[in-house]
Amino acid sequence: MTTTHTPVPEPFAAIAAFLDGERVDTAALKHALSTDEGRDYLVDVLALRQSAIEMEPVAFPIPPAAQRRRLAGVTAAAIAIVASAFGYVVGGQTDPIGRSSASVSSVEAVVDVSMPPQAPEPTEIVRLLSGVNWTTSGEN
Amino acid sequence: VGTSHLLFATYRDGVFRYLSRIVGPADASDLTQEVFLRVSRSAAPETNAGEQRAWVFRIARNLALNHRRDTDRRPQFVALVDTPSSASQEDAVALHEALDQLAALDRDVFLLREVAGLSYDEIASASELTADAVRSRLHRARQQLRASLSPASRTRVAFHTREQR
Numbered sequence: 166m167t168t169t170h171t172p173v174p175e176p177f178a179a180i181a182a183f184l185d186g187e188r189v190d191t192a193a194l195k196h197a198l199s200t201d202e203g204r205d206y207l208v209d210v211l212a213l214r215q216s217a218i219e220m221e222p223v224a225f226p227i228p229p230a231a232q233r234r235r236l237a238g239v240t241a242a243a244i245a246i247v248a249s250a251f252g253y254v255v256g257g258q259t260d261p262i263g264r265s266s267a268s269v270s271s272v273e274a275v276v277d278v279s280m281p282p283q284a285p286e287p288t289e290i291v292r293l294l295s296g297v298n299w300t301t302s303g304e305n
Numbered sequence: 306v307g308t309s310h311l312l313f314a315t316y317r318d319g320v321f322r323y324l325s326r327i328v329g330p331a332d333a334s335d336l337t338q339e340v341f342l343r344v345s346r347s348a349a350p351e352t353n354a355g356e357q358r359a360w361v362f363r364i365a366r367n368l369a370l371n372h373r374r375d376t377d378r379r380p381q382f383v384a385l386v387d388t389p390s391s392a393s394q395e396d397a398v399a400l401h402e403a404l405d406q407l408a409a410l411d412r413d414v415f416l417l418r419e420v421a422g423l424s425y426d427e428i429a430s431a432s433e434l435t436a437d438a439v440r441s442r443l444h445r446a447r448q449q450l451r452a453s454l455s456p457a458s459r460t461r462v463a464f465h466t467r468e469q470r
């Protein structure tokens with residue numbers, strides 16, 4: 166650290182400490198403000214401070230919180246889209262229905278159009294007996 | 306909310322104002338983001354707010370010094386004049402030129418105090434000086450600025466100040 170320095174002379178030291186929010190020797194401040202030199206210094210330092218603050222952009226131009234929120238929203242949407250696409254692709258490859266439909270599409274079916282279509286063999290024969298389990302509609 | 310987010314919310318404008326004075330508003334925007342990127346990557350000192358503020362501004366000051374060294378140019382104050390201001394352009398240019406005449410460290414101390422609002426101890430920590438050295442350099446900077454600015458210009462600045470109140 167630099168240790169060499171020139172002490173701030175009065176009346177400036179007390180006024181500077183007062184303006185800068187540092188510990189102030191009130192008696193020294195009172196004496197400093199009783200001099201023209203001290204009062205001029207007070208006004209000039211205030212004016213310099215005001216102009217140094219005002220003559221430049223005041224706020225950080227990009228609202229960071231809003232930017233972060235926007236970025237988070239875009240990121241979430243992108244993740245959702247990528248996840249949906251990935252799930253669709255992976256699901257199509259691993260779903261058994263998807264596999265069977267894929268295999269069916271590769272089977273060749275041979276149809277002999279010269280033979281008439283035959284009804285399949287019955288699996289159960291129901292016997293209808295008149296008056297027992299069968300009536301005509303006019304009898305009902 | 307993390308510590309780095311709190312530091313960002315609290316000091317981003319002050320850091321940007323300080324950096325704007327040194328590197329101009331365009332580069333200050335990038336540098337401000339870089340400052341808080343480094344803040345988020347580092348462990349903030351878990352002490353009082355003053356030491357945290359000094360730590361943030363030490364990072365900002367080091368980045369500004371590196372930027373100046375890399376670009377090898379003086380601070381670009383011209384663009385700042387184009388921003389809306391209560392004082393006249395003539396006064397703004399005069400102040401910019403007067404600031405430019407200061408020694409780099411004196412200007413840093415002045416800006417850290419008047420633009421960023423750091424205390425003497427915080428400036429000392431950010432600039433690696435003693436508090437007495439900060440007091441001395443700040444006084445020297447103010448006196449040099451008073452001497453550089455014409456009495457008429459100082460009066461106009463003071464007038465603008467009063468008008469705004």
